Amino acid sequence: MTTIDETLRVPVTLTVNGVAHTRTVEPRRLLSDFLRHDLRLTGTHVGCEHGVCGACTVLVDGDPMRSCLMFAVSAQGHEITTTEGLGTQEDMGPVQQAFVECHGLQCGFCTPGFITTITAFIEENPDPTEAEAREAISGNLCRCTGYQNICKAVLRAAEIRRQGATEGGDVP
Amino acid sequence: MTTRQFGAPVKRKEDPRLVTGNGRYVDDLGHDAWEAAFVRSPHAHARIVDIDVDGAVDVDGVIAVFTHEDLDGPAGDRLPLLIPHPSIEAGRTGYALAKDEVNHVGEAIVMVVARDRYIAEDAAQRIVVTYEFLTPVVGIATSRDGSDLVHDDAPGNVAAHLLQEVGNVEPAMAAAPHTLTLDLEIERSACMPMEGKGVHAHWDSDEQRMRIHSSTQTSTGVRAAVAAKLELPLAQVECIAPDVGGGFGVKIMHPWPEEVLVPWAARRLDHDVKWTEDRREHFTSSAHERGQLQKVTVGFDDDGRLLALDVKFWHDNGAYLPYGVIVPIITATQLLGPYKPQNYRVEFWSMYTNTVLVTPYRGAGRPQGCYAMERTMDAIAAELGIDRAEVRSRNFIQPEEMPYDQGLLFQDGRPLKYDSGDFPASLAKLKALVGWDDFAAYKKEAEAQGRKVGLGIGCYVEGTGVGPYEGGHVHVETSGRVNVATGLTTQGQGHQTILAQIVADELGVSIDDVHVTTGDTRRMPYAVGTFASRGAVMSGNAVALAARAVRAKALRIAADALEVSEDDLQIEDGTISVKGAPNASIALSTVAVMSNPLRYAFDESAKAATQFAGAFDPDKPPVADDDEPGLEGKDFYSPTQATFANGMHAAIVETDPVTAEIRILRYCVIHDCGTVVNPMIVEGQVHGGVAQGIGGALYERMVYDESGQLLNASFMDFLMPYASEVPHIETDHLETPSPLNPLGIKGAGEAGTIPVTAVIASAIEDAEGFPIRSMPISPTELWDLRRQHAHAGASPTSQTSTTEESA
Ligand code: FES
Ligand code: FES
Numbered sequence: 014m015t016t017i018d019e020t021l022r023v024p025v026t027l028t029v030n031g032v033a034h035t036r037t038v039e040p041r042r043l044l045s046d047f048l049r050h051d052l053r054l055t056g057t058h059v060g061c062e063h064g065v066c067g068a069c070t071v072l073v074d075g076d077p078m079r080s081c082l083m084f085a086v087s088a089q090g091h092e093i094t095t096t097e098g099l100g101t102q103e104d105m106g107p108v109q110q111a112f113v114e115c116h117g118l119q120c121g122f123c124t125p126g127f128i129t130t131i132t133a134f135i136e137e138n139p140d141p142t143e144a145e146a147r148e149a150i151s152g153n154l155c156r157c158t159g160y161q162n163i164c165k166a167v168l169r170a171a172e173i174r175r176q177g178a179t180e181g182g183d184v185p
Numbered sequence: 186m187t188t189r190q191f192g193a194p195v196k197r198k199e200d201p202r203l204v205t206g207n208g209r210y211v212d213d214l215g216h217d218a219w220e221a222a223f224v225r226s227p228h229a230h231a232r233i234v235d236i237d238v239d240g241a242v243d244v245d246g247v248i249a250v251f252t253h254e255d256l257d258g259p260a261g262d263r264l265p266l267l268i269p270h271p272s273i274e275a276g277r278t279g280y281a282l283a284k285d286e287v288n289h290v291g292e293a294i295v296m297v298v299a300r301d302r303y304i305a306e307d308a309a310q311r312i313v314v315t316y317e318f319l320t321p322v323v324g325i326a327t328s329r330d331g332s333d334l335v336h337d338d339a340p341g342n343v344a345a346h347l348l349q350e351v352g353n354v355e356p357a358m359a360a361a362p363h364t365l366t367l368d369l370e371i372e373r374s375a376c377m378p379m380e381g382k383g384v385h386a387h388w389d390s391d392e393q394r395m396r397i398h399s400s401t402q403t404s405t406g407v408r409a410a411v412a413a414k415l416e417l418p419l420a421q422v423e424c425i426a427p428d429v430g431g432g433f434g435v436k437i438m439h440p441w442p443e444e445v446l447v448p449w450a451a452r453r454l455d456h457d458v459k460w461t462e463d464r465r466e467h468f469t470s471s472a473h474e475r476g477q478l479q480k481v482t483v484g485f486d487d488d489g490r491l492l493a494l495d496v497k498f499w500h501d502n503g504a505y506l507p508y509g510v511i512v513p514i515i516t517a518t519q520l521l522g523p524y525k526p527q528n529y530r531v532e533f534w535s536m537y538t539n540t541v542l543v544t545p546y547r548g549a550g551r552p553q554g555c556y557a558m559e560r561t562m563d564a565i566a567a568e569l570g571i572d573r574a575e576v577r578s579r580n581f582i583q584p585e586e587m588p589y590d591q592g593l594l595f596q597d598g599r600p601l602k603y604d605s606g607d608f609p610a611s612l613a614k615l616k617a618l619v620g621w622d623d624f625a626a627y628k629k630e631a632e633a634q635g636r637k638v639g640l641g642i643g644c645y646v647e648g649t650g651v652g653p654y655e656g657g658h659v660h661v662e663t664s665g666r667v668n669v670a671t672g673l674t675t676q677g678q679g680h681q682t683i684l685a686q687i688v689a690d691e692l693g694v695s696i697d698d699v700h701v702t703t704g705d706t707r708r709m710p711y712a713v714g715t716f717a718s719r720g721a722v723m724s725g726n727a728v729a730l731a732a733r734a735v736r737a738k739a740l741r742i743a744a745d746a747l748e749v750s751e752d753d754l755q756i757e758d759g760t761i762s763v764k765g766a767p768n769a770s771i772a773l774s775t776v777a778v779m780s781n782p783l784r785y786a787f788d789e790s791a792k793a794a795t796q797f798a799g800a801f802d803p804d805k806p807p808v809a810d811d812d813e814p815g816l817e818g819k820d821f822y823s824p825t826q827a828t829f830a831n832g833m834h835a836a837i838v839e840t841d842p843v844t845a846e847i848r849i850l851r852y853c854v855i856h857d858c859g860t861v862v863n864p865m866i867v868e869g870q871v872h873g874g875v876a877q878g879i880g881g882a883l884y885e886r887m888v889y890d891e892s893g894q895l896l897n898a899s900f901m902d903f904l905m906p907y908a909s910e911v912p913h914i915e916t917d918h919l920e921t922p923s924p925l926n927p928l929g930i931k932g933a934g935e936a937g938t939i940p941v942t943a944v945i946a947s948a949i950e951d952a953e954g955f956p957i958r959s960m961p962i963s964p965t966e967l968w969d970l971r972r973q974h975a976h977a978g979a980s981p982t983s984q985t986s987t988t989e990e991s992a
Contacts, residue, residue: 120430
């Protein structure tokens with residue numbers, strides 16, 4: 014019979030929202046659990062743990078990735094951004110602000126995954142059409158909103174971002 | 186003048202917190218808690234012969250392993266049957282951990298508590314359970330056949346049987362010039378909130394207190410259940426529903442086994458324990474809904490007017506019946522929708538199967554009822570060659586007939602009496618929105634291009650805001666901050682916003698000063714819960730009443746201080762002033778200080794209050810006999826009956842002539858939920874409801890094989906709609922205020938979901954030209970139906986009709 018090898022823990026250093034964190038973890042520790050329970054950044058949510066719902070989406074070097082499909086150790090050396098890193102209650106980022114304005118969330122459980130996904134999308138596509146907006150969010154599940162207001166929020170976020178850019182404001 | 190908040194699309198107060206990662210869902214709590222994992226039955230029906238836990242206890246980091254034998258006192262007894270009903274013939278419930286027998290795949294057998302979830306799952310895998318197999322009963326037809334039993338002492342697998350009749354169906358049916366019989370089927374789906382269930386328990390051994398956080402729709406219910414199961418005084422137990430990631434019904438069921446086990450283990454181990462359901466667990470151990478077989482016989486005249494309606498249905502309640510027969514009772518009563526059946530008989534059997542139990546899912550039996558009625562309406566229209574909207578309108582209850590008593594008993598045991606509604610007006614709006622009268626031309630044009638399109642319609646009435654009560658507590662602090670508490674819980678409906686809107690208006694304060702707490706038994710120990718679209722109706726009116734009490738007290742104190750009559754006072758923006766003399770004023774915060782004879786000058790309001798401190802009467806006590814210190818008020822809203830919202834939907838679908846792919850081109854909604862507190866939030870409720878309805882109509886089903894294995898227990902295989910599957914939803918609304926409550930509100934939470942299956946079936950039938958009798962429908966099934974109808978020369982298979990000379 015095998016026993017769990019207690020010594021099988023490795024140090025990891027991750028940069029999350031611009032801050033480096035070092036912890037010792039089991040190699041199998043999911044990035045989602047690492048963020049949520051080791052760093053206590055609970056804004057990243059877990060809806061399925063099998064890579065389908067997108068609630069756990071974070072940005073890895075700016076690209077949306079499912080943190081439930083990644084080990085914490087695999088994220089070493091990469092820049093991770095979670096919804097906490099995209100704004101604060103007093104100073105929300107463009108996507109966060111757009112979600113509030115457009116009623117793009119109800120229970121809010123899926124929301125952080127949409128916010129990270131959309132942040133990356135409007136970076137690539139600053140002026141999307143409605144069809145492109147819908148397509149962009151078609152890999153994330155939301156059980157509350159029926160997506161209509163999330164689509165609206167994508168367009169609004171892009172608009173806020175563009176305005177910020179022309180005003181020379183800080184756009185993440 | 187303070188802007189009125191009621192009726193305005195006020196942005197949600199909860200959102201800045203939620204979008205920035207500052208929500209607090211149950212798994213966000215208790216990072217140092219020990220975690221539980223469960224060994225769950227891989228078999229649908231079996232006797233437990235042996236449980237060998239030896240392999241698990243050796244795993245480093247495992248704290249404890251529990252089986253049913255370990256559960257002491259009431260925790261080891263059967264879980265409660267929450268809502269007894271005379272129709273229940275054999276009400277069976279399970280145990281928190283299975284005892285001797287398992288009745289569905291996913292039933293919890295062993296609880297492992299370990300330092301973290303990874304270790305708990307490792308250990309759970311090492312536990313060996315030996316089973317003796319019993320024959321699984323899967324599907325309603327097998328259950329109804331009754332040759333194998335789920336529970337030995339539930340003959341025929343019948344959990345409950347109920348017959349209700351209004352009028353006299355038999356002679357009316359016999360005399361009807363036309364009759365039709367429809368055999369209908371609707372399959373299982375489930376709520377599937379993005380956040381599964383979760384429980385965190387903190388036992389304070391010094392104070393002998395239990396604090397539970399649960400992802401529940403009823404914290405008062407969980408609190409009472411845990412107190413009873415753990416034999417603790419109610420006063421020593423508190424339960425809080427923190428942010429909850431969606432509910433849709435599954436979290437109103439309580440106590441779930443884990444809601445008993447996690448607190449039980451926390452006390453036993455004297456350490457925080459938590460459990461967070463994973464998605465597979467949610468599929469196989471949380472509730473499903475919808476599955477029914479229905480047989481409808483209808484008698485009608487040459488104009489399509491109903492003369493008699495006779496409905497029999499068989500409802501799949503799964504392995505146990507903890508939530509009683511609420512779902513089939515709702516189907517039986519709400520089936521009638523906006524129509525007058527003249528004579529109505531409905532009989533149902535609630536059946537056991539070796540599958541996950543069935544409790545309300547958004548709509549709660551109404552989607553099935555609406556489906557039965559609306560399929561029938563379409564069948565009548567087809568039989569007589571009358572426009573489908575016209576047949577419906579001929580059977581509508583008219584506005585002048587309100588209140589209209591259907592003569593049945595509703596889910597709350599009270600008369601099914603519609604309070605208000607204007608169905609002809611709703612239909613007119615719907616026809617205008619979807620372009621009903623122009624559709625025939627559009628269809629013809631499409632057909633000329635080789636396309637198949639269809640228009641569908643569905644109407645419903647929804648009893649919302651059922652009692653017995655909800656409470657509101659409003660407290661004005663000396664800082665001017667207004668704390669509002671209500672006991673029902675919130676899962677995304679925006680209660681913190683709409684209740685703040687109501688209180689801000691009632692009290693005359695800024696909405697920014699109003700802070701709402703829901704679902705915390707420490708703040709409001711008497712509450713029922715969030716279900717039956719009752720949040721806004723019940724708690725909205727309760728906090729309004731409580732705010733009115735606070736307002737009255739504030740005016741009384743201010744009138745005294747300002748030496749004017751209360752009638753001359755107004756409250757605006759948190760300041761009480763004399764109408765027409767704005768300089769004679771006093772801040773509400775100051776009144777809060779004055780309401781309490783103990784006035785330590787901790788803050789500016791207290792200092793300000795000293796100028797109003799007049800001479801006191803030494804013969805009177807500082808707090809009058811009929812008064813209380815503090816500026817606060819509490820009240821309960823308890824209605825005599827439910828209030829009935831209604832709506833009508835229409836959809837245009839296109840079916841691919843080759844692949845049978847089904848695409849929704851347009852989806853239109855008219856809804857009437859009485860007075861609207863926040864149109865943005867109501868609209869959001871409708872969108873979300875329709876999306877769930879579309880899932881249920883076209884994509885979602887629980888695929889059980891005959892051995893009772895759920896084959897699609899993951900988001901890979903259970904097809905929940907993404908943005909690519911949900912169409913743009915067009916809405917318009919009516920506001921027919923409810924005469925039953927002070928604010929005129931009707932519930933809106935479930936409205937969007939109810940008619941969708943009926944509407945989509947209607948549209949596909951219109952596109953294809955043959956009857957649709959089983960939902961949901963996939964392209965493969967539609968393709969098969971096309972073949973069958975091509976072979977059978979388009980004669981409908983599951984419909985019989987008779988047309989006789991008028992008697
Ligand atoms: S939790 Fe990662 S995709 Fe669902
Ligand atoms: S807002 Fe609840 S799941 Fe999207």
